[in-house]
Amino acid sequence: MRTPSPQDASTVMDILRRTYVTHPMHEAFKHDSFQMLVAVVLSQRATDAMTIPVAKNLFTLAPTPQKLANLPVKTLENMVKPIGFYHAKATALQKLSHALIAKHNGKVPSTEVDLLALPQVGRKTANIMLTLFFNTPQIAVDVHVHRIAHRLGWTNTKTPEETERALTKLIPRQYIHDVNRVFVRHGQDICRPLHPWCSRCPIARYCKRVGVVSPR
Template sequence: MPIPRMEKIIPVLKREVKKFHTPIVEVVAAKGHDPFCILISPMLSLRTKDATTAAASKRLFRVADTPRKIVALSHSRIEKLIYPVGFYHTKARSMKKTAQVLLEKYRGKVPDTIEKLVELPGVGRKTANLVVSLGFGKDGICVDTHVHRISNRLGYVRTKTPHETEFALRKKLPRKYWQDINVLLVTWGQNVCAPISPRCSVCAIRPWCKRVGVGKSR
């Protein structure tokens, strides 16, 4: 029986991504931060470069790394700590609202289910999956633009939105890869499989890629 493509692709990606920087949320998790910090980091990272997010996270968590400490800060103080992340006004407001809900509804603890997490202000399924996966060690598939794009480009799924991709992967991707798929495809998407003009000539997984939708490449 032929080996399924993902059984070949995942080991190659695990080897190759070591050449590149690790996405910021994985760095936060690796440093032993609790689920609250893992919840906040993706909020900061939206439409913001990893280096900027990393610096902002470090400044913020040095001052406030719990819901109670976040709530105690003024809105302007939070803004100053996270600037210049994109949409820092909105993010500061969402973070404080989320921290307040955690205090009022969960006694300052981060819930460990996707269903409860997505009820928090500013938290979507992408962030919720990251929290349950990295914060609690549970199975989750975090799908951002990179995971969505590459899963479709490989021809592994045929979906139109990240939301659809998450559920398609839940049906098809072996569970043992659920926690790995995000960091692998995000890192690959940031460094090799770009949205426009991907670096196909140096792509280690090209032998298994159907290159769906790829026009110009390098």
């Protein structure tokens, strides 16, 4: 199999950027770093379609760390209940809000080290925040990014960290900002985990379809 080049990656990224202009979650919360951070934490093990209305409803009562930290736990649990794991997620959001207040005066920090030190913030969440708010584009690797990069033949990696390193080497810098947004949309709409829509895929001619057994 031919080794992918930065030119291959640029061609694919150009097509995906034209195909997926926006990302619903980014659009919904891009004006407020705290609300985006909370939405990303809420979206763990939930779809964006489920997360967005729940998060919007939550921000009517608790748009800031101070207000979220002061919300009664039962109220918070009831508000996040529709997306599941409500007890764990309510606890996580209150810990996160308390940490922001105690360590950062209620502001979302702008460095990788400070973000990763927050409760509930792993590499994927930190990279999303750095890319969207702090002008430090990073590749946030979730299941969609990991799967599609592998199918394209761009990576042969086991962990999200390895995938992040491989993609950062391959994809030219001017596209890094958009990788998570376009790959997540592509993974939700076309390159689904089971039975991907290869017949409708705008990047099919550039894809090695590694490990794809039953495309549609």
